Amino acid sequence: MDLIKIFLVAVLVNNVVLMRFLALCSYIGMTSDVGQSVGMGFAVTFVTVLATAATWPIYHFILVPLGLTFLQILIFILVIASLVQLVEFYLKKNIPGLYASMGIYLPLITTNCAILAVTFENISFKYSFIESIVYAVGVSIGYLLAMVLLAGLRDRMKSSPVPKFLQGTPILFITTALIGIAFMGFSGLIK
Amino acid sequence: MKGIAKLGLVLAIFAAAACASLAVVYAITKPQIEAQDQIALTASLKEIFPEAVNFEDVTDKIASKDPNIKFLNAVLVKSENAPIGVAVKAAGPSYGGQATLLVGITLQRSIAGVRVLELKDTPGLGANANNPGYFVKKAEKVTFPGQFTGKYLTDAFAVKEDVIAITASTITSKSLTKIIKTAGDSAAEWLETVTADTSAETTGGK
Amino acid sequence: MKSLWKTFKQGIIYENPLLMLMIGLCSALAVTSSVSNGIGMGLAMTFVLLFSEIVISLFRKVIPNSARIPIFIIIIAAFTTMVDLVMKAYFPELSKSMGVFIPLIVVNCIIMGRVEAFASKQSFLPVVFDSLGMGLGYTWVLVAIAAFREILGNGTFAGIQVMPGNFQPILFFILPPGGFLVFGLLTSFNIWLKNRMAKSEKAKERA
Numbered sequence: 001m002d003l004i005k006i007f008l009v010a011v012l013v014n015n016v017v018l019m020r021f022l023a024l025c026s027y028i029g030m031t032s033d034v035g036q037s038v039g040m041g042f043a044v045t046f047v048t049v050l051a052t053a054a055t056w057p058i059y060h061f062i063l064v065p066l067g068l069t070f071l072q073i074l075i076f077i078l079v080i081a082s083l084v085q086l087v088e089f090y091l092k093k094n095i096p097g098l099y100a101s102m103g104i105y106l107p108l109i110t111t112n113c114a115i116l117a118v119t120f121e122n123i124s125f126k127y128s129f130i131e132s133i134v135y136a137v138g139v140s141i142g143y144l145l146a147m148v149l150l151a152g153l154r155d156r157m158k159s160s161p162v163p164k165f166l167q168g169t170p171i172l173f174i175t176t177a178l179i180g181i182a183f184m185g186f187s188g189l190i191k
Numbered sequence: 192m193k194g195i196a197k198l199g200l201v202l203a204i205f206a207a208a209a210c211a212s213l214a215v216v217y218a219i220t221k222p223q224i225e226a227q228d229q230i231a232l233t234a235s236l237k238e239i240f241p242e243a244v245n246f247e248d249v250t251d252k253i254a255s256k257d258p259n260i261k262f263l264n265a266v267l268v269k270s271e272n273a274p275i276g277v278a279v280k281a282a283g284p285s286y287g288g289q290a291t292l293l294v295g296i297t298l299q300r301s302i303a304g305v306r307v308l309e310l311k312d313t314p315g316l317g318a319n320a321n322n323p324g325y326f327v328k329k330a331e332k333v334t335f336p337g338q339f340t341g342k343y344l345t346d347a348f349a350v351k352e353d354v355i356a357i358t359a360s361t362i363t364s365k366s367l368t369k370i371i372k373t374a375g376d377s378a379a380e381w382l383e384t385v386t387a388d389t390s391a392e393t394t395g396g397k
Numbered sequence: 398m399k400s401l402w403k404t405f406k407q408g409i410i411y412e413n414p415l416l417m418l419m420i421g422l423c424s425a426l427a428v429t430s431s432v433s434n435g436i437g438m439g440l441a442m443t444f445v446l447l448f449s450e451i452v453i454s455l456f457r458k459v460i461p462n463s464a465r466i467p468i469f470i471i472i473i474a475a476f477t478t479m480v481d482l483v484m485k486a487y488f489p490e491l492s493k494s495m496g497v498f499i500p501l502i503v504v505n506c507i508i509m510g511r512v513e514a515f516a517s518k519q520s521f522l523p524v525v526f527d528s529l530g531m532g533l534g535y536t537w538v539l540v541a542i543a544a545f546r547e548i549l550g551n552g553t554f555a556g557i558q559v560m561p562g563n564f565q566p567i568l569f570f571i572l573p574p575g576g577f578l579v580f581g582l583l584t585s586f587n588i589w590l591k592n593r594m595a596k597s598e599k600a601k602e603r604a
Contacts, residue, residue: 009288019573021427025420025506070217070482071210073500074474081470113423113504117497124497165585169419173581180574187287187313198464205468209475216479223486231489314430314551315568324558 003134006127010138012186016114017146018179023114027147028172030105037151041144043105045137047087048115051080052136055119056129076119081110114143149179231308232293236268236278239295239304245269249277253381259284260373263291267385276303277382279374285366287312292336292367294374298382301343305336305371310363317363327355335364339371344379348372401526408530414507415538416587421507424498425539426580430571432555435543437491438498439536441484445476445502447528450516454524457517469512470503477503507535546570546579 016022023044030040055076063069088106091099109115118139122132153175162171237243247267255262260283268276276298282291288311295303307321319325320335327335335357342353348368350356356364412418415425424442428434449472453460460468481499484492492499502508511531516524547553550570552560560566569575 170585177574177577220482220486
């Protein structure tokens with residue numbers, strides 16, 4: 001029950017992009033095409049889950065016993081950066097098909113603040129390992145959802161008469177504000 | 192090969208320097224960070240019980256009866272020597288997530304005061320529970336948590352009956368009231384067992 | 398001296414990270430529901446930027462080119478952690494209300510961008526002026542957005558009531574969608590400003 005709650009809150013109530021302003025760079029930059037946004041969404045899901053699976057044990061089994069919790073930021077960012085490199089390397093060599101579709105997004109992911117935020121929050125919310133993984137999946141699905149929503153709307157926007165002063169980036173933020181208002185409705189979902 | 196070894200060495204030196212300097216900053220700030228929660232708690236306790244001098248940790252002795260509401264902390268508040276009440280720091284679900292309240296209970300089983308420590312509800316609506324400028328009784332300038340002060344635990348604690356709700360935030364009002372009532376009941380029950388001896392003496396004397 | 402001043406001014410206006418370069422947006426939107434958060438975030442960011450740039454500039458000759466990115470990350474992460482610890486110790490309220498956004502300074506593109514493009518090539522003085530200019534440029538935009546949102550959304554400025562008592566706050570502005578709307582309008586204004594600047598430049602050339 002608690003796991004479902006963690007998942008739903010992460011996807012809808014506290015949507016990582018729409019409610020928490022994380023990962024905005026890729027949200028604006030990678031949504032000009034629906035296919036691309038889906039690719040980015042899955043790449044982020046993959047790395048977020050992997051990063052959580054790596055950083056949670058590191059924190060609880062290495063940093064805590066050694067009293068080195070103050071190195072958390074330093075260690076986590078390095079782990080994520082090297083993880084991304086490893087995944088890229090592995091895909092390139094062994095699954096070139098997947099690399100061709102996902103590989104181009106990987107370098108962008110290191111600086112995606114959503115992933116780092118998830119790994120920090122798993123610690124500060126005192127989640128267990130299972131809860132952390134569920135939270136990671138939830139946040140990433142929320143990200144994927146926001147990406148696809150905006151990409152779909154951008155597709156429609158191409159043929160819509162956008163006021164001149166809002167053309168380009170401004171209309172994306174205004175649209176996001178409107179999607180965000182709709183998402184505010186989810187905030188009473190969980191009691 | 193030599194190049195890689197040199198790279199590794201440079202990296203290691205930078206990493207070591209970073210870790211060492213962080214260890215220093217950590218050692219300086221650590222006591223302050225750890226004291227911070229205690230400072231905040233003591234400050235809120237003194238607001239509720241102005242005459243409080245000593246605090247005794249009784250966290251293990253008071254248990255919540257509601258599985259959704261957790262007691263993070265409980266203290267027996269004392270003046271110079273005699274107990275004057277109990278305070279429970281309780282966390283429970285509200286509209287926007289966990290809400291943490293500090294509930295003070297007097298020896299007379301009434302609410303000494305309520306402080307909202309953490310609340311993530313909608314700004315301007317539910318979050319008004321924690322707004323010192325929002326009054327449920329405008330004329331008397333009584334805030335939402337303020338209305339509980341002096342209320343007896345034998346009361347109904349029913350929102351819209353004896354508890355005034357925050358406008359357009361029934362869920363927040365109900366959730367917070369429930370946390371207060373749960374904390375108050377458990378604390379009062381525990382007080383019963385502690386003061387049984389002393390109160391027996393006083394009633395015996397009558 | 399003149400060129401130093403120019404470096405400083407670049408960050409505040411012409412190359413303002415938020416307005417002109419449009420980087421580091423996440424934190425800019427997330428913490429601007431109140432002015433005090435905006436100031437806190439701006440100063441934290443300026444601190445990390447200043448010291449990371451100084452350290453990297455001082456050591457730029459011994460940092461091997463192929464290992465520079467990990468070293469930059471280590472240095473930035475170290476200063477971010479320091480800010481995080483100091484905030485937790487001495488400004489617990491501020492630290493709580495900004496939550497995860499303080500540690501996230503480490504992935505703020507502004508810092509990595511400046512370090513890579515400027516600090517790794519320049520000497521001490523220009524680096525100091527550059528980081529202060531960029532930091533201040535970031536801070537003032539944050540405070541401006543935050544002031545707009547807080548005054549309309551809550552009727553206060555840095556917690557002090559500024560609107561008349563009968564003013565009904567427009568909640569929307571301090572909620573997340575309000576942040577997106579304000580920023581959307583700001584970018585729109587900005588594009589207009591850029592176009593105007595480009596036009597006047599052209600006019601100057603012609604004259």
